[in-house]
Amino acid sequence: MRDSDTFDEFYASSASRMVTQLYAMIGDLAEAEDVVQEAYARAWQRWRRVSAYENPASWVRTVAYRLAVSSWRRSRNRRTADQRFEAGRQVRELNPDTVALVAALRQISASQRRAIVLYHLIGLSVREIAQETGSSQSAVKAQLSRGRQALAPLLGVEELTEARHHA
Template identity: 50%
Template structure:
């Protein structure tokens, strides 16, 4: 599995990178937790992905270079390969000091992650990227290196499987699902390819999805 392309940009200084890290680390851990179903692993691979971003900070562009998507892609590939660079990670952790306290996930988020564990990996990743990371179908296709049609199929099948797994729970799709899932009625891939906040002309607007 080849690594993602290096981020390209004008570079950032240490203070700016630290601010980027503080603003996005909790959100990325939540997203990788939803993808992997393992909170400890999610924390591990996100930290390692930030190590790689730190090493390439001279090429980062925080304005238009989508550095958060780059970090998320690296973290996902680390989770798949189970590859760790512990010495570099420990060095980065020492520089950052004690990790910030991350509140435990909400009960509905834990329930959703448990259901996500029950669907195939490709469907799970597509559902998380589209509904929790708030990416368009085209953006999911680009991040997963998959055709748009394949992404739509993963989303459709994943939602159908989740509906069965979440039946008779507080996230039952027949009742609109619980807060913060972004998986309620009218939020499927057939609703267009715009983002939740800007779905584009002539496209039904999906419910807003708060960051996890």
């Protein structure tokens, strides 16, 4: 099979989920779409190497997240203006529960949000999250615990369980 065929299959089977995952992590759908698209473009440029990885989706997700963080650092003023504009705009084609979850996730720290999304929505193990984020396993466990505690009242529940839901 040609490289373009394997990449096309990879993209088709993972792009939609990847946008949802990044949206949950960063809280901005348009930016999630942009950084995911750029991450896939970079994956295509390095496809021979990336396709050999145990989990190419993890590579794309990490690159997309790093692109989002870089964007935040470069353009805080633009981001503030975009958020004001987006606040009054309806999010299209998303489940209302997803929109409510993202709104709650926006209110916790970025590291807790990322850990919660990787664990509960994507289904990575604590070890895999530590590897993907460059954190220790104990730091990931702390982020998950604190993130659950912070999210529970925002979602109107007494406490969050460890149940996972894959996006």
